[in-house]
Every structure is written in structure tokens, then in C-alpha cells.
Amino acid sequence: MSTAVDDLGAQLIAAEGAHVAHNYHPLPVVAARAEGVWVTDVEGRRYLDLLSAYSALNFGHGHPAILAAAREQLDRLTLTSRAFHNDKLGPFASALSQLCGKDLVLPMNTGAEAVETGIKVARAWGYRTKGIAPDAATIIVANGNFHGRTTTIVGFSDDPTAHDDFGPYAPGFVHVPYGDADAIAAAIDENTAAVLLEPIQGEAGVVLPPEGFLQRVREICTANDVLFIADEIQSGLGRVGETFACDREGVVPDVYLLGKALGGGILPLSAVVANEDVLGVIRPGEHGSTFGGNPLAAAVGLRVVEMLASGEFQTRAKALGAHLEQNLRTLVGHGVTAVRIAGLWAGVDIDPAVGTGREIAEKLLARGVLVKDTHGQTIRIAPPLTIRATELDWAVEQLKHVLGS
Secondary structure, eight states: OOSHHHHHHHHHHHHHHHHSOSSOOOOSOOEEEEEBTEEEETTSOEEEESSHHHHTTTTOBTOHHHHHHHHHHHTTOOOOOTTSOOTTHHHHHHHHHHHHTOSEEEEESSHHHHHHHHHHHHHHHIIIIIOOOTTOOEEEEETTOOOOOSHHHHHTOOOHHHHTTSOSOOOOEEEEOTTOHHHHHHHOOTTEEEEEEOSSBTTTTSBOOOTTHHHHHHHHHHHTTOEEEEEOTTTTTTTTSSSSGGGGGTOOOSEEEEOGGGGTTTSOOEEEEEOHHHHTTOOTTSSOOSSTTOHHHHHHHHHHHHHHHTOHHHHHHHHHHHHHHHHHHTTBTTTEEEEEESSSOEEEEEOTTTOOHHHHHHHHHHTTEEOEEETTTEEEEOOOTTOOHHHHHHHHHHHHHHHTO
């Protein structure tokens, strides 16, 4: 950085590095403003956002309808805790349960909280409904999973960066290969309460399971009286061209775990959604959160659900995803070794001969495109669902350039 304006960015990065714990390794850009699919840094340079805050910004930065809902609620009521009722939680829960085709909603804040809540619900259901012996309940999880970073969750991760040096870990989790329905069937015994899966593994690099896998999981869980918990925190709410990734196979899990885009890119909001026979096992005082179900989040979440109910964003994601896939596949063999895509969500494996995922992300940054690497050689592409085809085309052209294609 050489100019006086550039020095501002350098100073801000240095200040962050000096006083913020180094639990992330951000790209060297300092965002100051954003609108729609475009981010502007402190130096006034604009970038096309192809990350969407890991799908928390499915509707883009500052969507007018979502901002309007937040501004209206900010002037009325922001927080009561669940010690009292508020006038937004009921309408939000009603709309979200209808979107999911379920009875009940348990609101929380972050995605990891939703997963932790799902684990507690599954165990309580296992003891109180299925009749599993006390403290014996197990949950089947997949290799390559990413469900968050709390100590319970990282305990059943096989990613060394997430897992190592944070033990001792909570017992009760059984690992199977992702996409292997027969392995799930073989792992089930009298103590199995649930199968917890990402319908598409996001952090792993947008890894899609074999066709028919989710249907088989549904059949296996039903036959064995086991809950099917779908972690749709990244894959849900329009990202893959359907409301939920499970919809791609016409599958309805027993429990949806939702987050990220549910908060409209404004504030954290997550939820566990299930029927009365599952969520009804939780009793007053057994679980909660001071901010869970707060009226500001509920007002924003209600607007998000209303927007999804029209189907507009799902349709856009499906059509634009097909357009993006067509363009990305031309890069295979030209700096790209593989492309995996579902709606507007793609994992692009970079040929090591042209660089690492991080190096390609840095080169794209220099050309005005924001992406993020994962697992060394993969970059993830997840733009806001409001992006235009011409903007996707421009982004792919920038990728071609940095690959030397």
C-alpha cells in the first residue's frame, strides 16, 4: 500500500491485528459500505461479493424490505427476553413453521446454537419418547461435517483445525462416511436418537451427496424410529434453488436447523423447527437464550420468510445457478480440476499448478471479486441471490484471468 488513502486501510488492518484475537485470517480488504452485491472498501474501491458472509447475505447487502422491517422495529421494541411475550415472535414463528411445514419453532441466535439445541432436543426425545436408557443416547454424524465451533460440536469434527487441542470432548457421537446410507443403517442401534447431516457440506467445499442419498436417510430413520436432523444453516433459505436443500430430493427431515440468511444479513437469528412430538419434549427452563426470539430479530426473520414464501429467490437461484455452472465448467482442465454446484452455491477446486485457493482468492481480490478459500485448494462461490447474470459473467472472466486461462 503506497498512497495516503491506502495507508488508512493498512492502519485499520494493523489495529485489528493488534487488538482482535487471531481466530480468522481475513483477506487484506477493509469493507466500509455495501449495497446489493457490491462492497466498497475504505479506499473507495468496489468489489463484487461472491461470499455473502457464508450465505448470511442471501438477499444482498441492505435489502430495502429487510432494512425497512428492522428500522420500524428499532423504533418500537428491541429486547424483552423470553421472560415476557412480545408481539413479533408469534407471527414470525407461525410464518416460519408454515414455510417448513412443521408445528413449532425454537428461536436462538447463531447457527452453532441451533445445532447445540438440536442435539439437546434429540437426546431429550430419545430418553422421553423413544425410551433410550439414561445417558446412553447417540447421534450419527458424517465425516467432513461442519456444524459450528462450540466444544461439543468440534468434538465430533474430523477437521484438525477445528478439533485439535480443545478436548476433552463430549461422548455420544458416531461417525460414518458422508453420502454412505448403508453405513448409517449399519451404525444404528437401540441407543441411536438421531442422524445429524448437512444435506450439502458447505465448509468441506460444497460437497454434494450421491443422488438418492437423502431419500435413503429418510427411509432408514423412519424405519428405525430415529430423528433425521438436517443442518440447513448454509444450504437452506433459497441458496440451492429450493427453499431447502432437502427439497432437491423431496425429503422432509424431522428437524430443520436454520440460521445465517434467516437474519437477513442484519443480525444473528437461528431456529430449530420441528413438530410437536419432537420439540414438545423441551420443558420450560430446560433451554433458552436471553436474546433468542427477541422482537427485532423476529421482525427481520418474519420479513425474510415472507420474501421466501413468494418463491422468487428460489427461482432466481436455480436459473442463475444453471447459468453459472455452464460458465464454470468451461474452466475444468484450465486451472480448475472440479466444480460442484447446487443453485448459486459452488465449490471450485483449483489446480495446484496454478496456486492455492488462498492465492487465487487474493488475486481475485485485486481484480475486484470477493471469494473465500477452504481446505487448501477450493474456493467457494455463493453470491447474493439478487446478483445479475452479467455480474456472474464478469466474475467468471476475472477467475479465468487469474487462472491464466
